[in-house]
Structure formats: structure tokens, C-alpha cells
Amino acid sequence: MEKLAVIGNGIIGHGIAQIFAMARVPVILIGRNENSLAQAREKIRASLAQFVAHELLTADAAQAALERVTLSTQLRDARAAQMVIEAVTENLALKHDIFEQLDALCPPPTILASSSGQPASNLVNKVARRERVIATHFWYPPQLIPLVEVCAGPETAPAVTDWVCAQLRAANKEPVILNREIPGFIGNRLQFALLREAWALWASGAASAEAIDAVVRNSFGRRLAITGPIESADVGGLDTFDAFAAFLFPELDTRRAPPEKIQELTRQGRRGLPNGQGVYDWSQRDGAALLEARMQELFRHLKRDLAARAK
Structure with missing residues (x-):
């Protein structure tokens, strides 16, 4: 894949951008405003630093990954991508508008994917070329959780599923394919x-x-x-x-x-x-320590996964 576009720079969007940037794919991260995009870049930088601390990346590789992420507030900049992954808030009307615009902006065979828990058939009511729309459900935090649920819609071309899964595997993710659409996936x-x-x-x-x-x-x-x-x-x-x-x-x-x-x-x-x-009552509990412990355990699992793949 020559370029990926990610629409939405929240907790899932910036994680997806990091995943593919670490896999040497240039990424354009598209958000609503420059301030939120700058914050997303800093979160990517901080996450990459954790990967370096856990010896999963070198400092040079982390810097190169960060430099592969370009920021934009213009949806039209997704036109250069071979795949676009929508990762905006769970607002179905907003998703409909985004997919309508992407369908008009991005020429085939660009793949239009959604990272949310919405089935593809819920997203295409304003899309003309529905054969290229697919659900790719990432789990938080996506840069640490390997699995991605991949679910084609009734009108999705079979070749789209195969191609998307190949790109995910190339980025060290584990795609799991659903046989049919079901609310909530697996x-x-x-x-x-x-x-x-x-x-x-x-x-x-x-x-x-x-x-x-x-x-x-x-x-x-x-x-x-x-x-x-x-x-x-x-x-x-x-x-x-x-x-x-x-x-x-x-x-x-x-x-x-x-x-x-x-x-x-x-x-x-x-x-x-x-x-x-x-x-x-979280005033009586250390929530930050709990989240840090969970993060460290996820890194431990990821290191094991990557070591197993390297064999």
C-alpha cells in the first residue's frame, strides 16, 4: 500500500495511523482542526516512545514512523490513498456524510473502511460504489491489540476482503473474518x-x-x-x-x-x-496505576506476539 488515510484523530484514529506508519506506510491523518491534530501527533510521539522503551522499536525507527504521518483538516486529501479508514465518533449521521463525500472524492479501487462497530451496510445509504466499503473493527488501544474484526457487507466485493486482510497482516495485525454481518461483530x-x-x-x-x-x-x-x-x-x-x-x-x-x-x-x-x-468510587482507587498496569501487560503480550512471528 502506497498511502493510507485515516479520518478522525481520536483514541482509535491516531493509534491506527501509528500502526501503519510503523509498517512503513505513509499516512495522512485527517481531523477537524489543527489543534486536535497537533495533540494527536504528540500522542503518537508518546506511544512510539513507549515502543522504544520496551525495545520494540529503535529511536530512529520511531522517528521515521512519526515522520510518515502527515496532518490535514481537508477530507479531499484522502484522494491520494489506496485505503481510507474512518475513525470518527459514533455518530451515524456524520459517518453517512463522510462516506458519501469519500465515495465522490476517492476514485476506485480505493477501499473505504470503517474502524467502528458499525456493519458496512449501515454506512452505505449515501454511497454509490458500495462494493468497496468494508468494516475493519480495531480494538483500543489499536497499536497494542493485534486483532481486527473484518466484516464485509452484502455488497462488498470478495477481493476487497482479501486485500484488506493482506494489508493488516503486513502491519502485524491479526485479521479475523466474519462470515456475515451481525450487530456488535464477535x-x-x-x-x-x-x-x-x-x-x-x-x-x-x-x-x-x-x-x-x-x-x-x-x-x-x-x-x-x-x-x-x-x-x-x-x-x-x-x-x-x-x-x-x-x-x-x-x-x-x-x-x-x-x-x-x-x-x-x-x-x-x-x-x-x-x-x-x-x-x-475512584477517589479511593488509583485509576492511573490501574491503566498503567494494563498498558504494561499489553506490551508484554505484544512482545511475545512479535517474537513468535519472527521465528
Whole structure:
């Protein structure tokens, strides 16, 4: 790929720009204003410094990657790219407008991708050439999480999926292809299935938030990075898991909305760590240390992944 354009310079957008810049692809990062773009560049610089500190990049390679990222406030600058990845806020009307403009600006065969959790078919109502639109769902922080969920729409050309996956692999990402569109793709469906049950347990008074999080972190959560849920059931004995599921499934939460206690917290403006109050009282916890510990663990996994690929 000769050039990539990323639309949106938030937490996902600047991470995607960094991914491809580290893979020696020139990137144009397009945002709304010069101030936010300058902040995005500094975040990329800081992240690259972490890669150097963890011996995943040399200082020279980090500087070269930073220099491959060009900033712009003009959507028309995406015309030079072979692929454009939309990474703006989750505002569907805004995404529709962006894809309409990109469809007019970018000549085929430029690929138009979205990094959000929206299926491609939700984004093309103003797009004429729908065969080149595809979903590429990155996970935060994208420069550290290897997986990208790739999901073609009903009108996406099969060759587009193959080409996009090849570009992702060349950038040291792990594309996983969905066979058909489903809301939330795979990861968010699994993540929110767990969250629904965790919230239900807490809201019902069955256990404290601390107990629920400790169980996940210190029991099956440790295995999940090695064996996925279906692998785990096979390893443990499919007949055993089938029997236990028949007993437990009827007891699991199936409500179609978050518990009232969660909704009440959000009505009160309790956003969690961002403003210090959520289910937890973050004034009594070190949120910065928790995030740093998570970041260090993600770097540890990434170093292992890259070492395995190098063999």
C-alpha cells in the first residue's frame, strides 16, 4: 500500500495511523482542526516512545514512523490513498456524510473502511460504489491489540476482503473474518454478554463489584488469553460443559436493557473513572496505576506476539 488515510484523530484514529506508519506506510491523518491534530501527533510521539522503551522499536525507527504521518483538516486529501479508514465518533449521521463525500472524492479501487462497530451496510445509504466499503473493527488501544474484526457487507466485493486482510497482516495485525454481518461483530457481543451478567450480579446484590472483578481477573480471565471459550469447553470436555450449560443457562440474565441501578448512576452523571464516580468510587482507587498496569501487560503480550512471528 502506497498511502493510507485515516479520518478522525481520536483514541482509535491516531493509534491506527501509528500502526501503519510503523509498517512503513505513509499516512495522512485527517481531523477537524489543527489543534486536535497537533495533540494527536504528540500522542503518537508518546506511544512510539513507549515502543522504544520496551525495545520494540529503535529511536530512529520511531522517528521515521512519526515522520510518515502527515496532518490535514481537508477530507479531499484522502484522494491520494489506496485505503481510507474512518475513525470518527459514533455518530451515524456524520459517518453517512463522510462516506458519501469519500465515495465522490476517492476514485476506485480505493477501499473505504470503517474502524467502528458499525456493519458496512449501515454506512452505505449515501454511497454509490458500495462494493468497496468494508468494516475493519480495531480494538483500543489499536497499536497494542493485534486483532481486527473484518466484516464485509452484502455488497462488498470478495477481493476487497482479501486485500484488506493482506494489508493488516503486513502491519502485524491479526485479521479475523466474519462470515456475515451481525450487530456488535464477535468481540463486543462476547464482551457485553459478560458485562450484562456482571452488572446483573452486582445490581441484584449477589456479590460486590470488587468480588465480581476479582473472580474474572484471577480465574477464567487468566485462561482466556490462552484458550478461547469454545476451545476451553472442548479442552474441559464438551459433554461436561453441555450438561452444566443446561443447568446454568436458564439462570443467566437475559434482560434487554442495563439494570435500573446502572441506568440511575448514568442519570446522576456518574461516568466512572472519567469523572471519579461510577459503580466504584475512584477517589479511593488509583485509576492511573490501574491503566498503567494494563498498558504494561499489553506490551508484554505484544512482545511475545512479535517474537513468535519472527521465528
